[in-house]
Amino acid sequence: MITLTRRSFLSATLCAAALPLRLHAASAYPDGRPIRLIVPYTPGGGTDSVARAIAAKITGAAGWSVVVENRPGAGGNIGLDTVAKTRPDGFMLGLGQTANLAINPALMPKMPFDATKDFAAVAMVASLPVVLVVKANARWNTLADLVKEARAQPGAIKQALAGSGTVGHLAGELLAYQAKFQVLNVPYRGAAPALNDLLGENTDYMFATPQAAQEMLKGKVLRPLAVTSRERLSILPDVPTVAESGFDGFEAVDWKALVAPAGTPPEIIDTVNGVVEKVLADPATIAMFTAEGSKPMGGSPQAAQQYIRDEQQKWARLIREANIQTAA
Numbered sequence: 097m098i099t100l101t102r103r104s105f106l107s108a109t110l111c112a113a114a115l116p117l118r119l120h121a122a123s124a125y126p127d128g129r130p131i132r133l134i135v136p137y138t139p140g141g142g143t144d145s146v147a148r149a150i151a152a153k154i155t156g157a158a159g160w161s162v163v164v165e166n167r168p169g170a171g172g173n174i175g176l177d178t179v180a181k182t183r184p185d186g187f188m189l190g191l192g193q194t195a196n197l198a199i200n201p202a203l204m205p206k207m208p209f210d211a212t213k214d215f216a217a218v219a220m221v222a223s224l225p226v227v228l229v230v231k232a233n234a235r236w237n238t239l240a241d242l243v244k245e246a247r248a249q250p251g252a253i254k255q256a257l258a259g260s261g262t263v264g265h266l267a268g269e270l271l272a273y274q275a276k277f278q279v280l281n282v283p284y285r286g287a288a289p290a291l292n293d294l295l296g297e298n299t300d301y302m303f304a305t306p307q308a309a310q311e312m313l314k315g316k317v318l319r320p321l322a323v324t325s326r327e328r329l330s331i332l333p334d335v336p337t338v339a340e341s342g343f344d345g346f347e348a349v350d351w352k353a354l355v356a357p358a359g360t361p362p363e364i365i366d367t368v369n370g371v372v373e374k375v376l377a378d379p380a381t382i383a384m385f386t387a388e389g390s391k392p393m394g395g396s397p398q399a400a401q402q403y404i405r406d407e408q409q410k411w412a413r414l415i416r417e418a419n420i421q422t423a424a
Contacts, residue, residue: 125186125364130161134190136175138168142307146352147191149384150221153375171261172196173208180214184357186364189218193352194263197404202412203261203422212408217400218354218365219372220393222385225325225349226264226303227332229318231295239322239341242301246277256290256299257283260422264303266411267324267348273418274343306331306389324348329389351393353400365397
């Protein structure tokens, strides 16, 4: 027989009374309050466009107020650091991506946050491959042609980079590592100047996003040799994947993930995940992503956490084994 003291009885009563209040608070989230979505890049870029589209669709699906806030700088680290250090109550989320959640932690000697511990994954949003492009009159018609010459002339072939630590940069490093050739990286401050110098024949090739290269591909001033996704892109159906071109298992994509500060209540994360899942299943969302070469991802918060962890390990291993340094 269990006997309750007056103190233990009162304690149990108070806990029981508080439980419905906590459950009500979780079920009522966000209860009319605005949710801030931090984009760690400038307005107008690919990440910003995805964030604003997803924010609008969340508002339409759930009636929530989602305010997009740009906090660029340090390769996306400044914005995500803001998320990492905010109160974990579900009212500030961040849109992270491959560079700042998986590449920067291994590539940069100092990080303001711990990407493996400071965030709780909410949902994978979308993935976007990059395309290996050369000038239309280049002497290479296939990826095999480029690799053959790069092996024969170590360090002579120049790769244009939209920036150090980008997926395009690491895709090029991964190819060089797997194909066993040396390449000279030439970094730029963005895709536009990098592509301009490629057209000016100051560099030889570049891994560019489909959006950045699309108009030049349509105008046939650039030639695509391969895409870095596991499957061919619907907007470039005749372009083989790098894996198809002789490098089995090759994949390098710029994924985007919705994250919250570590310690955010699981019930809030599940609530947001449920709305994002609904948004990503919408045919209009699928069509929007497909038109730009992206692929909706989705899945549970647990699956998202595992995916990010796997990507962190993959890029850290490459950076370590290939001795990759940040480009100046």
